[in-house]
Amino acid sequence: MTGTPEHPALDRAHALALDWLASLDERRVPPSATPEQVAASLGADLPQGPTAPEDVVDLLARACEPGLTAMPSGRFFGFVIGGTHPAALAADWLVSAWDQNAGLRSLTPAHTAVEEITEAWLLDLLGLPGESAVGFVTGGTMANFTCLAAGRDEVLRRAGWDVASRGLVGSPGVRVVVGAERHDTVDLALRYLGLGLPEPVAVDDQGRLDPAALRSALEDHDGRPLVVVLQAGNVHSGAFDPFAEAIAVAHEHGAWVHVDGAFGLFAGASRAHRHLVDGVAAADSWATDAHKTLNVPYDCGLAIVRSRPALRAAMGMHGDYLIHDEAGEPFDKVPEISRRGRAFTVWAVLRALGRDGVADLVDGLCDRAAELARGIGAIEGAEVLNDVDFTQVCAAFGDDERTRTVVAGVLADGTAWMSGSRWHDRAVLRVSVSNWSTSGTDVERSLAALRAVAAG
Known part of the structure; x- marks a missing residue:
């Protein structure tokens, strides 16, 4: 084996990466496997001998795919995590x-x-x-x-x-x-x-x-x-x-x-x-x-x-x-x-977006946050707790127990990732709009899932 790259492995990784990106629009946002399940698929024992690099890439992708969170999805609103712009990727x-x-x-x-x-x-x-x-x-x-x-x-x-x-x-x-x-x-x-x-x-x-x-x-x-x-x-x-x-x-x-x-x-x-x-x-x-x-x-x-x-x-x-x-x-x-x-x-x-594109990126994230805040505020029993001046939204759905139930329901539904937190001594649903690809359709799909959970 030489020290040069193994092109079959690179070609396979490229194809798998494109498959992953193509899956984001329809896949559940939360992962479907536990760490233990992923570890079992990978195998715990270090092999005695070598494995072809392209086979290693295949195993990694096959075993890990169920344990991946769709963080690059336009419907991931957890923490403050952006997607990756195509030029940057x-x-x-x-x-x-x-x-x-x-x-x-x-x-x-x-x-x-x-x-x-x-x-x-x-x-x-x-x-x-x-x-x-x-x-x-x-x-x-x-x-x-x-x-x-x-x-x-x-x-x-x-x-x-x-x-x-x-x-x-x-x-x-x-x-x-x-x-x-x-x-x-x-x-x-x-x-x-x-x-x-x-x-x-x-x-x-x-x-x-x-x-x-x-x-x-x-x-x-x-x-x-x-x-x-x-x-x-x-x-x-x-x-x-x-x-x-x-x-x-x-x-x-x-x-x-x-x-x-x-x-x-x-x-x-x-x-x-x-x-x-x-x-x-x-x-x-x-x-x-x-x-x-x-x-x-x-x-x-x-x-x-x-x-x-x-x-x-x-x-x-x-x-x-x-x-x-x-x-x-x-x-x-x-x-x-x-x-x-x-x-x-x-x-x-920066080169791909230019000065105007960076401004549009930031303003677009803020616009989507405002749309989500309006939609959440229209749900019966929901209350938006912050002034939505930028990209963050915090909401409650009555008492802490009810809010935590809604948060758990949204994550179980899988359409979007909106996580819980605690702010001003209240349980909250926290939404962070950080992904360049989040669209109006992503917002509406996420709100529809949230409305269904809150009504349940």
Whole structure:
């Protein structure tokens, strides 16, 4: 067996991938097999001898297909998960075939060029400062981690403490202030960074941070360096913090301001919803996840930091065996040295859509969310609990028991995936519209299933 690709396996994988995509319109959205059933089909024992690659691909597809959730379907409304745009999917196949380690500028000039172009396009589309650096990381959690690492190190540096050489033990510490309804991954990133639990301040009924509460909290200051975390897109309501006022308050007190915009930061590329991020460009860092609103494949978060030196100080490294370029290295902006060519897929979807297409994508997701909210609100006994300003809808169907029954019924029906959550101490049906392919027909089919379950 040679080290070259086995074309029968690639041809088979291509055919199976097209079969999967063709099945999405009619298949049930939830999976039909348990992990144990999939494992039994795969077989638990490692074979003694080799298996032809095309047979491996066949076995994988046959065994796993019943255990797949139709997440790329236009009727998947769980979590905040986009589908994959065709241009991005095709580019991702090339990423795996090209097999480029995208850490070094001179080693992978193709990816370096694409990354630099894509960085400029993203900053322009999102209305962020053109001098900012964009690191392509694994997802929203690591985007928050990367930005907050830069913020942590910078505010401690201003206080005369160098984290890179001295670590955190004995430092003045960092006080992190957040809205009470921030996403849990913010706390996770802070935990990874050794900063512990943040200090929450009050929010309104949609989860928007209260600038007066922020001011009050910051005026009661113990002298530690400050980081303030704001939010573009509450995971339940879709609400956005009042950036202009909150950032001004935070900067008055010398804070580094980070914005967790996992899905909402792309409102900046919209025509109808750009006002939701008014003032956001005054922050110091921003995190988003391209596999959400932008609809590229997984493993593609975006860590955006205004100060390139601050990001490089937090993330950069040197190894004598590496080939260094005076212009800087892609790995200076991310926590990894080895990484796949993530910028290829982002470039592909931006190039395919263009400026107007990205705006239409964002506005279309918002329109579908509004249609779903109107349809849910018309169901007897249903109540939409949030202001549907962006792509999220939360609803209840009476008491918690009844709402949980409706959620379970929708999932059992299989037409659509609408999952449950808890918000404002109530059980809710939570709908997130994130897929580029969600159509009016998908909305009506999903609403019809929900109406039938709620009437049962």
